[in-house]
Amino acid sequence: MGEERSLTRRTFMAGTAALGAMAALAGAMPQTLAYADDAKKMAASSSDATEVKHAWCQMCGPAKTACSTLCHIKDGRWVHVEGNPEAGNNYGRGSKTLCAKGNSAMQVLYDPARITYPMKRVGEKGEGKFERTTWDEAYKAIADKLKEQKEKYGPESYGVLSPQAYQVLWTLGRRFLNVHGSPNYMHSAICALQRAASKKICLGSADCDPGQLDKTKLYVIWGANPENSAINQGKPNARLDAIENGTKVIDIRPMLDGLGAHADIWVPIRPGTDGALALAVLNHIITNDLYDHDFTANWCNGFDKLAEHVKPFTAEWASEHTGLPKEQIEEVAHLMGTTKPMGILYGNGIGDQQNDGNWTCIAICLIEAITGNLDIAGGGGAKKTVPKPMFETKKFDILTDRLPKSAEDEEKGYFAGMSKLVAPETPRWYQNPKTWESGPNSAYFKALMSILTEDPYPLRAVLGQASNPFGATRQPKKIAEALKKLDFYFVHDTHWNTSCDYADYVLPAATHYECSQQFGTKNTPAGTFIAINQKIAEPLGESRSDWDFYMGLAQAMGYGDDFWNGDMDACLSEQLDGSGFTLEDLRAANQGIFVARTDGAKAEEPTYQNYEKLFAALPNGKVQCYNEWIGGKPNNTETGELGYLPEYVGPPESLAGTxxxxxxxxxxxxxxxxxxxxxxxxxxxxxxxxxxxxxxxxxxxxxxxxxxxxxxxxxxxxxxxxxxxxxxxxxxxxxxxxxxxxxxxxxxxxxxxxxxxxxxxxxxxxxxxxxxxxxxxxxxxxxxxxxxxxxxxxxxxxxx
Amino acid sequence: MGKQYGFYADTSRCIKCWACEVACKQWNGIKAGTIARRKVHEIDSGKFPTPTRTFISMSCMHCAEPACEKVCPAGAISKREEDGIVVVDKNKCIGCHYCFFACPFGVPEYTDAGMDKCDACLGNGVKIDEGEMPHCVATCPTKALHFGPMDELREMQSQKTAKKVVSDSTRPSFLAS
Amino acid sequence: MDDAIALARDRMLTYQLLSSLYLKEVTADLLALMGREPSLQSGKLGEYISGLPAADLEEARVDAASDFAALFLGMSADPVAPYESVYTSPEHLLMQDARDEVLAAYRQEGLGYAGADNLPEDHIGTEFEFMAKLCEAEVAALEAGDAAEAERLRDVQRSFIREHLAVWVPQFCDDVEARARTLFYGGLAEVTRQLVASEADWAE
CATH class of the missing domain: 2.40.40.20 (Barwin-like endoglucanases)
Structure with a gap:
């Protein structure tokens, strides 16, 4: 019986066994197990001991250093995570809080569908046919292509996709662009940077968001969602404290979300019509003489022109566009005009997601300004001054001066590289690489379209690192067309996304939990905290970190001299030079390092109404009610001129507009x-x-x-x-x-x-x-x- | 008995971010797509344009007179002397579901291992007698959830407008505002 | 006794083959060898092999390699993760209890992870490699006349099949067969399923 059974099993396996025998003779079989002397010992002593390591949470995006976390690792497996009480997350030292995402972080490391090896496309674009290759082969192919294109088309033919607020791209990525000679950082145009630019040209360095919320009487939330974007970064907690303290809240958003449920008034505005509401609020405040005469007389450029301009924008007019009852518009406008101190938090929902986002933000800034709420206690800005950090780390040098200045740049008075931008995000004449919000930046979608239109020239190579162009911007159908036509597309990511099928090379990214190459600091009145990501696990398969990716690319391009010859540790050590900490100190600190303030220095109330300083960079040193910074100057597509006064445009498709x-x-x-x-x-x-x-x-x-x-x-x-x-x-x-x-x-x-x-x-x-x-x-x-x-x-x- | 510990949910600060739910799962090794010891509930009223939304995070009530303990035929459920936390011994549990039917709050859930519910993180090593907080409380970004001896919680609640728990025949160790 | 040795050797070779085919892409050389092996003519794999002599071997190799990438290297919307943890942990993640258990089983037999790439130890290729090593040890024991050790090794094999392979590999094979773009991997899944079923019967 046994013999019969074994014969049947043998017959069944005859083919595979024979093949197995031949295969074994033919070549080396992959080996993943080997006899080891200590193996039995390791089996016997599997410990239940837990070790704790530090990591910056990556759940708001890769390379973030917003929330410091403690990772609990049991027998080599990451099992638990909590906010690090040493760091001063959220409301301060002692906080162990984390949001739902932060509490799920370990699941990202064990994602079953990670890309594990470098891949080279072997089929048509979109077909999804890839074959495994090596990092060396991939780097060589990429470098050869970039060098060839630099020669043939100029270095500006290379562009890099910019994901959300991504430190790898701000640092190594920018440096690479500058050394290579390309200005084409393809910024999303869906970002706080858009709002920062609008505010800058209207209010200079003043802010609308209150810096001392405990003193604010009226807090207006306008298209802002910190209960979605930054739950653990202080704002939601501070707002609830303020509400308990008597601050009234108006929430202007289309949907009643978590924090909105705690507001006094919910204003359910139609998406995309905030510009109309803002203009109507200005109209109401000016018409009803609710504005601060002292401020408008002394610190406003062209207030009278603005007053005249907003006359047609009545509550009735705005009601048509916003879908809001006229009475509610008047109520909100009246409250904003008569409650002081008043602060406005406006967000991504309006400034960066509307085709008239610039004027909408400016109109909102002007509301804050003409009511005299700028830089007063509880009004816009006017944060308490925090004592200096207990130590300093060096800022990363992106080598701005290496970007070549062309003859056209010289002739037109642009900063270096601006005339070569393929799709300037803000106008070429406006961009100044010394200011955070300002480049050189091309706009993501427009730059990808240049591939199709070849106007002014087509990009020839694009890098997508941690960005999926089918999710990050507009119209996937057009993106597919552009990527199909693009000469060379290479991707570095942890997980497949649709854009990978259009790439020539897809490289596997390690998560930031698999490397120890980024430190961050937090400075609060209690003291200063510094910590590095400790390695929670070794990189899966052949994945490499975002930092090492650039180091390898730079080496392959022959830029090693500018990139520490590929040594990321050397780069980090340079930044730590003079801080009193070495890389080894940070890598040994399982909870990070907190240096307490011992001189008794506290957060102090600032001086208020520093208008001369705040408005120094503005034309005439005043708030631009009539905007002479951009007025009459070319727009970003060089097809016309920008206006002087805020206009409402509305969405391309809208109930009132179409x-x-x-x-x-x-x-x-x-x-x-x-x-x-x-x-x-x-x-x-x-x-x-x-x-x-x-x-x-x-x-x-x-x-x-x-x-x-x-x-x-x-x-x-x-x-x-x-x-x-x-x-x-x-x-x-x-x-x-x-x-x-x-x-x-x-x-x-x-x-x-x-x-x-x-x-x-x-x-x-x-x-x-x-x-x-x-x-x-x-x-x-x-x-x-x-x-x-x-x-x-x-x-x-x-x-x- | 020592002090009765319990939870206090402050609806004036909850924003339904779900951090408490996920913290509970990851610290207690609860797999996604199975059960949940803690849930954020939403109570809605009114219509557009003036609806209201109220959020409240709830788990086991650790009742003073737990109905679950009374009905358990296997003696698997007990109320601790030192802190009043109601715990279940999974080794004794026979999975009969009597506790689920008895509980006014629908708290007991079941896995292959037996009945499962909040144990104030005693099972994962939190030392509540030393003032450590269960992980849901420690993680809440807006300080909407509290834990401690009931008298201390009552003190906190007195600063707010109390909300009454309607089904209180089992004397839940739970406060809301 | 000879039959027992022959059987153990055949099983060792079979597990080795399958292990290598799940760990790495199939080589052109192996494809050529397959074309010449008569007893693999049935099922999907048979169908695939019958097409080989006429095919451009290099093209076939590339096709198979790209299917391997889409299936096992994460290069598609719907990849198959060839790790036991993914199939037996409720959340289908890497590095769960199954991985700890098989690692303990390997160590118990004096084996440690020696893969060049850092991949979890419950990869199907590694689990098959473990079975191959156990069969290899069984062959050695039988040849040395150590019947007790041979029986012990068979017990270890049976446990491993019952507690691990039989639990997840059938579903894994279904997933591979459903998503494979080439008959090679569809066929490989079919053969794997049959093997594990036969082994599971024996292990009862």
Whole structure:
């Protein structure tokens, strides 16, 4: 019986065994196990001991140093995480708080679908056919190509995609661009930088956001979502303290979100119409003589021109566009004009996601200014002065001076590199690399389109590191076209995304938990904290860190002299020089290092109303009610001139602006951009986060849904004039019957929970396909793109 | 008995960020897609344009007179003398679900190992008698969740507008505001 | 006894082959050898092999390599993670209990991880390699006349099959077969499933 059975098994295995024998003779078989003397010993002594290591949380994006965390590792496996009480996260020392994302971080390290080896494309673009290669081969191919293109087309033919606020690109990436000779940092144009530029040209160094919230009587939140974008970074906690303290809150956002639920007044404005509201508020304040006469007389440039200009922008006019009742507009305007101190926190929802974002932000800044709320206690800015850090680290040098200044730059009085920008984000004449918000920057989407239009010239090589162009910008259909035509595209990422299929090379990225190459500091009145990411695990497969990626690329390009000959430790040591800490000190500190302040210095109240200093860089040293910084000067596409006074443009498709279109597409849609369960379009596959929101959702008012026969949880087709998606309806009273709100970026599946990926093209679930992407419609000052459109909806039977 | 410990949820500060839910899962080794010891609940009222949303994070109430303990046929549930935390011995649990039917708050959940619920992080080594906080409380970014002896929690709650827990026959060790 | 040695050797060679085919891309040389092996003519793999003589071997190798990348190296929207932890942990993540358990099993037999790349030790290729090593040791024991050691090794093999291979490999094979773009990997999945089923029967 045994013999019979073994014969059957042998017959079954005859083929494979024979092949196995031949294969063994033919060549080396891969070996992953070997006999080792200490193996049995290790089996016997598997410990339950836990070690604790420090890491900066990466859940708001790679290379962040916002929240310091302690990682608990048991028997080589990362099992727990908590906020580091030494660091001073959130509300200060002792805080162990972390958000939902921070609490899920260990799942990112153990993502089952990581890219593990360097890959070279062997099929057509979009086909998804790749073969494994080596880092050496890949670097050589990339370097050869970049050198060839530099020779043939000039170094500006290389551009790099910019993900959200990414320190690798700010430092090594910028340095590489400068040494190579390209100005084409392809900035998203969806960023705090857009708002920073608008504020700068209007208010100089003054701020609208209150620096001493405990003294603020009225806090206006306008299109800002810190309960989604920065839960653990102090603002939500501070706001709740202020509310307890008597501060009144007005929340101007289309959807009633977590912090909005605690506001005194919710203003459910139609997405994309904030400019109209801001102008109406200015109108009301000026018409009703609520403005600060002293301030406007002494510190405003062209106040009378502004006053005249805003006359037509009545509450009634604004009501048409914003969908808000006239009475509410007047109520809000009146409160802003009569409550002091008043501060305004305006955010990504308006400045960077609207095609008139610049004037909208400027109008809001002017509200803060003309009511006399700038730089007063509890008003805009006027933060307490924090005592100096207990030690200094050196700033990373991006070698700005290495970017060549062309003859055209000289002739036109531009800073170096500006005339070679393929798609200037802000006008060439405006950009100044010495100011944070200002470049050299090309705009991400426009720069990719240059590949198709070849105007002024096409980019020839693009690097995508930690950025997915199908999720990060507008219209995936156009992105696919551009990437298909692009000569050379190379990607460095942890996980596959749609753009990988269009790359020539895809390199595996290690997470920042797998390297120890970034330190950060936090300075508070209690003292100064410094810590480096300690390695939680060795890089998976052949993945390499974002930092080492640039070091290797620089070596392959022959730029080693400018890049520490590839030695990231040398780069870090240089930054630590003079701080009193060595790299070894930091790498040995499992909780980071806190240096307490011992001289008794405290945060002090600042001097107030430092207007001469704050407005020094502005024309005439005054707030630009009539903007002479940009007025009459070329816009960013050099197709016209910028205006002097704020205008309302509105979305390309809107109920009030395009009423004929609204007949077929009667509802407005936008998306939340940042959300507390993801980092833009990344981390959607993390199990703890995905189980809280498994399906691509769209929030819909129940009355509207019922009109269309859509029940809570039904899937619906949502179609704009530009594309369509499938989304799962979720009933919500906290949204207008005219408006839908969704969350973008569902391209990652979660096999862990049996949930699929939803594609990024028509028929998928990524709202990115719905919006207008006409370059002529983008903000003429800072390239912001409209993230609102009109849609029609219907129920669909088919779900996932 | 020693001091009764419990939770206090301050709805005036909760923003439904879910940090408490995820902290609980990761510290207690609870796998995604299975159970949850702590949940953030939402209570809505009103209609657009003036709806209200209230968020409250809740787990086991560690009742003074736990119904679950009373009905357990296997003697798996007990209320600790020193701190009043109600705990379950999974080795004794037979998975009969009586506790679920008895609990006014629907707290007990079940895995292959037995009934599972909040144990104030005693099981993962938090020393509440030394003033350490369960991880949900430690992680809350907006200080909306508190834990401690009930008298101390009452002191905190007195600064706010108290909310009454309606089903209180089992005398839950839980406060809300 | 000879039959027992022959069986153990065949199993060793089979596990070695499968191990290598899951750890690395198939080489052109091996494809050529396959074309000449008659008893692999059935099923999807048979179908694939029958097409080989006429095919451009280099092209076939590249096709198979790109399928390998899309399946096992994360280069697609829907890759298959060839790690036991992913299949048996409730959240389907790497480096969970299964990995700890198999690592302990390897160490118990005096084996340590020696892979050149830092990949989790519960990779299907490593688990098959473990089985191959156990069979190899069984062959050595039988040849040395140590029946007790041979039986002990068979017990270890049976446990490993029952507690690990039989638990996750069938589902893994289904996933590979569903997503494979080439008959090579579809066929390999089919053969793997059959092998594990047969082994599982024996291990009962």
């Amino acid at each position: 009423p004929e279109l609204a007949e077929e597409y009667p509802l407005i849609i936008s998306d939340v951009h940042a959300y507390r369960l993801c980092n833009h379009s990344y981390y959607v596959g993390v199990p703890y986060l995905r189980e809280l929101q498994p399906y691509p959702w769209v929030k819909i008012n129940p009355d509207t849904a019922k009109k269309y026969g859509i029940a809570d949880g039904d899937w619906m087709k949502v179609e704009s004039p530009h594309g369509w998606v499938k989304l799962r309806a979720e009933y919500k009273e906290g949204i207008s019957p005219e408006v839908l709100m969704t969350r973008r970026g569902w391209w990652q599946d979660c096999q862990e929970l049996g949930l699929p990926a939803y594609g990024c093209f028509d028929g998928g679930s990524d709202s990115t396909v719905l919006y207008d992407s006409t370059i002529e419609n983008f903000d003429p000052f800072h390239s912001a793109m409209s993230k609102q459109t009109l849609v029609k909806i219907s129920k669909i039977e088919e779900g996932k």
